[in-house]
Amino acid sequence: MEHTGLDRYAPIGVFDSGVGGLTVAREIMRQIPNEHIVYFGDTARVPYGSKSKETVTKYSEQIVRFLQTQHVKAIVVACNTASACALDTIEKDIDIPIIGVVKPGAKVAVSVTQNGKIGVIGTAATIDSHIYSDYIQQLDPSMQSIGKACPLFCPLVEEGLWEDPVTDEIASRYLSELIDVGIDTLILGCTHYPLIRKAIGRIVGEGVTLVNPAYETALELRALLNSNGLLNDRKPELGANQYQFFVSDAAEKFKTFANSIIKYGILTAKTVHIEEY
Amino acid sequence: MEHTGLDRYAPIGVFDSGVGGLTVAREIMRQIPNEHIVYFGDTARVPYGSKSKETVTKYSEQIVRFLQTQHVKAIVVACNTASACALDTIEKDIDIPIIGVVKPGAKVAVSVTQNGKIGVIGTAATIDSHIYSDYIQQLDPSMQSIGKACPLFCPLVEEGLWEDPVTDEIASRYLSELIDVGIDTLILGCTHYPLIRKAIGRIVGEGVTLVNPAYETALELRALLNSNGLLNDRKPELGANQYQFFVSDAAEKFKTFANSIIKYGILTAKTVHIEEY
Numbered sequence: 001m002e003h004t005g006l007d008r009y010a011p012i013g014v015f016d017s018g019v020g021g022l023t024v025a026r027e028i029m030r031q032i033p034n035e036h037i038v039y040f041g042d043t044a045r046v047p048y049g050s051k052s053k054e055t056v057t058k059y060s061e062q063i064v065r066f067l068q069t070q071h072v073k074a075i076v077v078a079c080n081t082a083s084a085c086a087l088d089t090i091e092k093d094i095d096i097p098i099i100g101v102v103k104p105g106a107k108v109a110v111s112v113t114q115n116g117k118i119g120v121i122g123t124a125a126t127i128d129s130h131i132y133s134d135y136i137q138q139l140d141p142s143m144q145s146i147g148k149a150c151p152l153f154c155p156l157v158e159e160g161l162w163e164d165p166v167t168d169e170i171a172s173r174y175l176s177e178l179i180d181v182g183i184d185t186l187i188l189g190c191t192h193y194p195l196i197r198k199a200i201g202r203i204v205g206e207g208v209t210l211v212n213p214a215y216e217t218a219l220e221l222r223a224l225l226n227s228n229g230l231l232n233d234r235k236p237e238l239g240a241n242q243y244q245f246f247v248s249d250a251a252e253k254f255k256t257f258a259n260s261i262i263k264y265g266i267l268t269a270k271t272v273h274i275e276e277y
Numbered sequence: 278m279e280h281t282g283l284d285r286y287a288p289i290g291v292f293d294s295g296v297g298g299l300t301v302a303r304e305i306m307r308q309i310p311n312e313h314i315v316y317f318g319d320t321a322r323v324p325y326g327s328k329s330k331e332t333v334t335k336y337s338e339q340i341v342r343f344l345q346t347q348h349v350k351a352i353v354v355a356c357n358t359a360s361a362c363a364l365d366t367i368e369k370d371i372d373i374p375i376i377g378v379v380k381p382g383a384k385v386a387v388s389v390t391q392n393g394k395i396g397v398i399g400t401a402a403t404i405d406s407h408i409y410s411d412y413i414q415q416l417d418p419s420m421q422s423i424g425k426a427c428p429l430f431c432p433l434v435e436e437g438l439w440e441d442p443v444t445d446e447i448a449s450r451y452l453s454e455l456i457d458v459g460i461d462t463l464i465l466g467c468t469h470y471p472l473i474r475k476a477i478g479r480i481v482g483e484g485v486t487l488v489n490p491a492y493e494t495a496l497e498l499r500a501l502l503n504s505n506g507l508l509n510d511r512k513p514e515l516g517a518n519q520y521q522f523f524v525s526d527a528a529e530k531f532k533t534f535a536n537s538i539i540k541y542g543i544l545t546a547k548t549v550h551i552e553e554y
Contacts (some may be wrong), residue, residue: 044332045322050435055321055526155432158327169443249332275552 006073006096008230011036011244012221013072015063018046019254020154020191021078022261024101027218028076029243029264032225034232037243038070042274044248047154048081049123049190056125060086064094065277066246073230074098076221080105080122080189080213084129097224104220105187105213106135112209113185116143119178119208121200122189124149132189146181150174150190157192158257167196171203179204187211195261245269283350283373285507288313288521289498290344290352292337295323296531297431297468298355299538301378304495305353306520306541309502311509314520315347319551321526324431325358326400326467333402337363341371342554343523350507351375353498357382357399357466357490361406374501381497382464382490383412389486390462393420396455396485398477399466401426409466423458427451427467434469435534444473448480456481464488472538522546 014025018041025039040063042048048056060082067075074097077083077090083100091098109118120132126149133145152170161167178186186208188194194212201210225231236242243264247254251269258266291302295318302316317340319325325333337359344352351374354360354367360377368375386395397409404426413422429447438444455463463485465471471489478487502508513519520541524531528546535543 044328046327050323050527050530051321052527152432152436155429159429166443166446250327250329253327 006228006230007071008073008232009234010071010073011038013038013040013067013070013075014078015040015042015060015067015075015082016079016191017042017048017081019043019158019257019261022258023191023194024076024078024214024217026262027214028221029262031218032222032231034235036232036236038067038072038246039244040067040246040272041254042248043250043254044274047123048079048085049125049154050151051125053085053125053129056082056085057089060090061093062274062277064090066272066274068094069277072096074221074225076217077101078191078214078217080191081125084126084131097228097230099217099220099224101191101213101217102131102189103135104216105189105211106132106139108213108216109185109187109211110136110139110143112211113143115182115184117181117183117185118143118145119181119183119186120145120147120189121150121153121174121178121186121193122147123154124151126189132187146178146183148174148178153190153196154192157195162196163198167199168202171196171199175200175203183208185209185211187213189213246272248272248274283505283507284348285350285509286313286511287348287350288315290315290317290347290349291355292317292319292340292344292352292359293356293468294319294325294358296320296435296534296538299535300468300471301353301355301491301494303539304491305498306539308495309499309508311512313509313513315344315349315523316521317344317523317549318525318531320524320531321551324400325356325362326402326431327428328402330362330402330406333359333362334366337367338370339551339554341367343549343551345371346554349373351498351502353494354378355468355494357468358402361403361408374505374507376494376497376501378468378490378494379408379466380412381493382466382488383409383416385490385493386462386464386488387413387416387420389488390420392459392461394458394460394462395420395422396458396460396463397422397424397466398427398430398451398455398463398470399424400431401428403466409464423455423460425451425455430473431467431469434472439473440475444476445479448473448476452477452480460485462486462488464490466490523549525549525551
């Protein structure tokens, strides 16, 4: 779809159920440093991963309506669960470019696997949606993909146990069946998981390539903006408010966690009554 | 406050952020078996424990408005976080009897401690509210209470790791500072925790009395109904729909978990759009 009449100097909207999408925002900051970003984290209703498709879709639609009030030129669904459950529906509602994290992640996994056995880990909602396996099959019907929900990974990350024997123990339980099948590629299908990629790597071993969809999503966003003539060609001015953060609850706590992920110094996060959108 | 004009045959409204409050509902079923119950679990917005007082209060007020459409004669806030954050505000809004789980739990702890050192474990929101320690101080200023937030306990319970070395390891970390202080009484200040009371008991040892506020809350509810002439004196008829369950999301998943807690056979759970109340 061609998108005309949009402002290339407008910000990109990025949203997630909470803080995890910051790992995607961080990649966009690194790879397309001229872009302005409006980030929304739904901290009042986090987590999405244990909720139904209908509820995740309703919440995502409210966030998209909020982001549109911020005049964004494009939207990144920086949450695997929302990408899995809601992207199809949202795409029909809006007329600006939008991408999720699932397709970029699936694409790179298909391109790097040697033996055609791809593991996918994510929330229960993401895995139950079968979206990764469906998309991998579409890309290459000879591929075999095996999904595994890992509900404790997000709480462990949020508790700060990134390097901890308990996280290794839980990872070892979740991942054993993927190892038994002989996967050589593992998609980190939740934006929290890159934060424990070392623990995951220790368990699956060096023979398994870990795919972080955030990196590929930022690349794909860049290409999408470029093909629509929407890449920002101006360096942000000194003192410009390049990155803005909004949350639905507990802005202070968000700021603390966000500053542990993003090294740009997040000074403020504003609270939005998201259910009014 | 005297409550007149209420129907003693009307149901009791019981609510929680999700499934944990079923441990309180179970105690009410055991101790006051004539009563009808309307249970609401806010499964779309669970958990409350990591959220702000304002958000928890707003959500609780919506639930109370829903329960009033069900013509309940009394309300039990079967969630420590909601009791800690929202009960004061809700009490002012309604004219039917309402109780939470915090005061009954604090009372029994004060009555059983020998050395005056009481530990309290709960969600971050409950512990940060200091409501247990404030109420314990009110009851007896000589008491010393020590709170500790245990954010991983709920995810561990919901993942089914009730008897598991990982739960013991996490419990041992959370509880060590309470043990060091020499508590002889520990309030299980979150409705999920009675489900891992064995693990908690192993860590703190036999010298520490575990207080489950659910039991005392049911006792206090009975007294409150009785003093208001609201105790149901009729046995429920065969086939009567004595217990009704409502949730804001994922009714099927709720049913499965609920049936592992309550042995009465929960046949249906209806979904409510709670943010419309």
